[in-house]
Amino acid sequence: MRCVIARFPFDLTKSGVLESMKGVKPEPVTGDYVVIGRRHYPVKQVGEVVTRQDRRDFSAGEVVRAMTQLGFTCRGPAQAAPAPVMTPLERASSMLGTAASI
Numbered sequence: 001m002r003c004v005i006a007r008f009p010f011d012l013t014k015s016g017v018l019e020s021m022k023g024v025k026p027e028p029v030t031g032d033y034v035v036i037g038r039r040h041y042p043v044k045q046v047g048e049v050v051t052r053q054d055r056r057d058f059s060a061g062e063v064v065r066a067m068t069q070l071g072f073t074c075r076g077p078a079q080a081a082p083a084p085v086m087t088p089l090e091r092a093s094s095m096l097g098t099a100a101s102i
Contacts, residue, residue, distance in 0.1 A: 003066035005051050006058035012050065014070045020050050032060050035073040043067075043074070 003010050021036050024045075032043040044055045047063035064074045086094070 001066075001069060003069065005047060005062045005066060006053055008051070008053075010051060010066075012066060012070060014072070017046070017050055017067070017070060017072070021046065024049055029077075031077050032064055033075055034063075034067045035075070 001012055003012050026039050026041045027045050029040050029042050033040045034043055034046050043060040043063045047058050048055050068074050
């Protein structure tokens with residue numbers, strides 16, 4: 001499949017990406033990541049290995065778009081759980097520093 005990353009066209013295939021990433025140790029994931037096999041690779045690491053370009057030359061979005069089109073699973077950074085919703089009584093009690101009792 002023809003993909004444009006950092007204004008350069010690349011003919012990428014799923015098997016080609018799998019072959020390129022074989023033997024590459026995943027770096028710690030801090031943002032967007034691509035699931036290749038059973039491993040989670042940072043998007044920028046995959047883009048660097050596949051295109052042989054410096055990570056500063058392309059955006060994570062370009063690589064996510066290309067990897068998604070090839071059929072890989074791409075995910076964003078883990079989201080924090082939403083804060084539990086407090087009732088008005090619980091909120092007032094926490095402001096006063098006492099436990100709410102019903």
